[in-house]
Amino acid sequence: xxxxxxxxxxxxxxxxxxxxxxxxxxxxxxxxxxxxxxxxxxxxxxxxxxxxxxxxxxxxxxxxxxxxxxxxxxxxxxxxxxxxxxxxxxxxxxxxxxxxxxxxxxxxxxxxxxxxxxxxxxxxxxxxxxxxxxxxxxxxxxxxxxxxxxxxxxxxxxxxxxxxxxxxxxxxxxxxxxxxxxxxxxxxxxxxxxxxxxxxxxxxxxxxxxxxxxxxxxxxxxxxxxxxxxxxxxxxxxxxxxxxxxxxxxxxxxxxxxxxxxxxxxxxxxxxxxxxxxxxxxxxxxxxxxxxxxxxxxxxxxxxxxxxxxxxxxxx
Amino acid sequence: xxxxxxxxxxxxxxxxxxxxxxxxxxxxxxxxxxxxxxxxxxxxxxxxxxxxxxxxxxxxxxxxxxxxxxxxxxxxxxxxxxxxxxxxxxxxxxxxxxxxxxxxxxxxxxxxxxxxxxxxxxxxxxxxxxxxxxxxxxxxxxxxxxxxxxxxxxxxxxxxxxxxxxxxxxxxxxxxxxxxxxxxxxxxxxxxxxxxxxxxxxxxxxxxxxxxxxxxxxxxxxxxxxxxxxxxxxxxxxxxxxxxxxxxxxxxxxxxxxxxxxxxxxx
Numbered sequence: 001x002x003x004x005x006x007x008x009x010x011x012x013x014x015x016x017x018x019x020x021x022x023x024x025x026x027x028x029x030x031x032x033x034x035x036x037x038x039x040x041x042x043x044x045x046x047x048x049x050x051x052x053x054x055x056x057x058x059x060x061x062x063x064x065x066x067x068x069x070x071x072x073x074x075x076x077x078x079x080x081x082x083x084x085x086x087x088x089x090x091x092x093x094x095x096x097x098x099x100x101x102x103x104x105x106x107x108x109x110x111x112x113x114x115x116x117x118x119x120x121x122x123x124x125x126x127x128x129x130x131x132x133x134x135x136x137x138x139x140x141x142x143x144x145x146x147x148x149x150x151x152x153x154x155x156x157x158x159x160x161x162x163x164x165x166x167x168x169x170x171x172x173x174x175x176x177x178x179x180x181x182x183x184x185x186x187x188x189x190x191x192x193x194x195x196x197x198x199x200x201x202x203x204x205x206x207x208x209x210x211x212x213x214x215x216x217x218x219x220x221x222x223x224x225x226x227x228x229x230x231x232x233x234x235x236x237x238x239x240x241x242x243x244x245x246x247x248x249x250x251x252x253x254x255x256x257x258x259x260x261x262x263x264x265x266x267x268x269x270x271x272x273x274x275x276x277x278x279x280x281x282x283x284x285x286x287x288x289x290x291x292x293x294x295x296x297x298x299x300x301x302x303x304x305x306x307x308x309x310x311x312x313x314x315x316x
Numbered sequence: 317x318x319x320x321x322x323x324x325x326x327x328x329x330x331x332x333x334x335x336x337x338x339x340x341x342x343x344x345x346x347x348x349x350x351x352x353x354x355x356x357x358x359x360x361x362x363x364x365x366x367x368x369x370x371x372x373x374x375x376x377x378x379x380x381x382x383x384x385x386x387x388x389x390x391x392x393x394x395x396x397x398x399x400x401x402x403x404x405x406x407x408x409x410x411x412x413x414x415x416x417x418x419x420x421x422x423x424x425x426x427x428x429x430x431x432x433x434x435x436x437x438x439x440x441x442x443x444x445x446x447x448x449x450x451x452x453x454x455x456x457x458x459x460x461x462x463x464x465x466x467x468x469x470x471x472x473x474x475x476x477x478x479x480x481x482x483x484x485x486x487x488x489x490x491x492x493x494x495x496x497x498x499x500x501x502x503x504x505x506x507x508x509x510x511x512x513x514x515x516x517x518x519x520x521x522x523x524x525x526x527x528x529x530x531x532x533x534x535x536x537x538x539x540x541x542x543x544x545x546x547x548x549x550x551x552x553x554x555x556x557x558x559x560x561x562x563x564x565x566x567x568x569x570x571x572x573x574x575x576x577x578x579x580x581x582x583x
Binding site (some may be wrong): 255 | 573
């Protein structure tokens with residue numbers, strides 16, 4: 001498979017008054033054509049910044065210090081946002097309720113999105129075909145509706161249809177399953193999988209819902225404090241997490257079938273703040289004094305897995 | 317007045333909301349948020365209330381906490397109707413029923429230091445407000461003493477939620493209502509807060525009503541669960557029965573999809 005997207009040593013900070021807050025600290029990865037990648041991590045880990053950087057949607061106070069994002073030989077960070085969004089990359093926001101103008105019918109939005117295309121095809125015909133594919137029984141009625149007449153789940157599918165209609169190479173979905181109950185989560189997973197297959201679009205799923213990732217994604221990037229802690233195949237990481245942070249993350253999910261026994265790590269070294277060394281050192285159960293608090297670990301490749309941890313630095 | 321055995325009795329509670337749906341003219345729609353719900357809570361029990369968003373579980377919680385008078389039906393705390401008691405009895409109810417909300421930053425006063433927030437609550441309950449009391453509270457929820465001199469905006473989500481829990485248990489209540497206490501937090505922080513809540517319950521013998529959309533969270537803390545949908549109780553019983561032997565169509569669908577979703581994680 002050909003490489004679709006390359007992110008190379010990306011460093012991004014936010015300017016807040018006189019302070020600079022590091023959001024991404026040297027992030028590198030690749031996505032192959034047709035691949036689906038999950039970016040998981042907790043709030044503040046930089047996963048949303050990464051998604052926004054790729055879609056060229058960073059807020060004005062974000063500063064790209066270093067790094068490149070390349071897609072199909074196009075330098076994303078140095079191109080006009082308009083030439084990228086929709087055509088190469090589409091993003092589905094987390095807040096679907098505020099994403100569409102309340103004054104316009106859905107059909108108008110579709111026409112606006114396609115306004116720049118000088119195709120002879122009937123836009124609304126195409127739109128209703130996609131809406132039908134996404135599971136709407138009466139696409140004509142949806143096109144005639146205003147956003148407030150649709151539920152959150154329906155709006156999400158409308159936004160997905162808007163993302164698909166220009167046939168981009170990549171769709172980025174930000175928290176597609178947040179705050180919905182289990183049957184709907186499965187429904188969203190099934191729809192996204194069907195879209196990937198039917199339209200051959202690659203996907204980046206930004207999520208903290210680790211449970212859905214093996215159903216939806218080939219690979220996972222686990223982020224913590226702006227760094228990739230672990231990269232690998234979704235099922236393998238869930239089965240056997242190598243990085244202590246990934247372990248903590250997966251062990252923290254309350255189980256359904258078996259009674260949960262949290263292996264909770266309270267912040268052990270709360271008094272100490274590490275300014276150098278591993279970003280996870282102060283919470284790590286495998287913390288090694290004199291190593292983790294002093295030097296930044298290197299990436300170790302174990303098969304197709306990449307791990308950032310001192311535990312694996314000496315093993316080859 | 318005859319005291320009932322159960323700590324809390326919810327009898328046929330219905331809560332209606334009026335929503336204006338007219339664009340230019342006045343046009344009302346009645347929403348049945350809670351629709352004729354009855355249940356009992358025994359002393360020392362942890363009752364879970366599960367349901368999707370919009371099922372009315374948070375509205376019900378507010379009503380039990382004395383914050384929202386039901387349209388019809390009664391809520392009895394130790395045999396007294398909580399919307400009819402006054403004076404000393406009302407203060408007793410207030411002191412003994414505390415609530416922890418989903419968003420800790422929304423429920424802590426942003427212009428008050430944590431110390432003053434806690435002092436206010438202790439004063440209202442006519443309790444000691446000296447440094448020792450405050451420190452033992454902080455210790456109980458695993459926080460540093462330094463947090464006392466901070467403002468809510470200086471705290472992380474997990475720390476703020478611990479403060480909210482400290483405030484709730486400061487008056488030594490009998491019943492704690494937890495409305496989605498961990499759904500605004502990251503999973504690893506959620507695990508810490510859940511362990512803390514379990515510890516508090518075992519040590520103090522408190523009664524909890526835990527509201528959550530996450531069956532895993534309920535499974536961790538509760539024995540008995542009520543499943544709500546569209547303002548009504550769909551099914552209730554032992555959490556293991558609900559997971560392994562669900563009876564109603566909705567619960568079956570819910571559990572089946574959860575087990576599918578968690579298939580990779582639980583094997």
